[in-house]
Amino acid sequence: MKLSPSVRQGSALIGIAGTMLLAGCAAESSSAESTTDAPAPSASTSAAPSATSTASSNDSGSTYKDGTYTADGSYQTPETVEKITVSVTVVGDTVTKVDVTGDPQAAETKHYQSQFIGGISAQVVGKKLDDISVSRVSGSSLTSKGFNQALATIRTEAKG
DSSP states (O other), X not given: OOOOHHHHHHHHHHHHHXXXXXXXXXXXXXXXXXXXXXXXXXXXXXXXXXXXXXXXXXXXXXXXXXXXXXXXXXXEOSSOEEEEEEEEEEETTEEEEEEEEEOOSSHHHHHHXXXXXXXXXXXXXXXXXXXXXXXXXXXXXXXXXXXXXXXXXXXXXXXX
């Protein structure tokens, strides 16, 4: 099938216009910055989070400084207020290592913290710090509240 010159010109113009439209969309979306607010600590927590860090400078344009950051988070269980300590290593805004320790006050808490500690690495290592917010890890949902609280403190420290 042979197209007339006017049909070929019209098709070419539509193709060029479509390409320009898509290029404009790509330019707009790449220039927009996305920010994610850290989750607010739960109203039921009673211990204020604390943080320590060992950071190095990062000139790669990252949001966070490379380093290892540690913070405490707390959460309410039916029996007690529990506390965990979270330590994350950040390189180029990505979590490369996570350690969680707890000091459970109740036997049931010991069980759930142990499950959480066993499964948290698979949930956060390799992910961007801003993209992490856990709700249930290995069957433990309350421990997640303390973890997210500690992570909010770590984000603040890492921006330093």
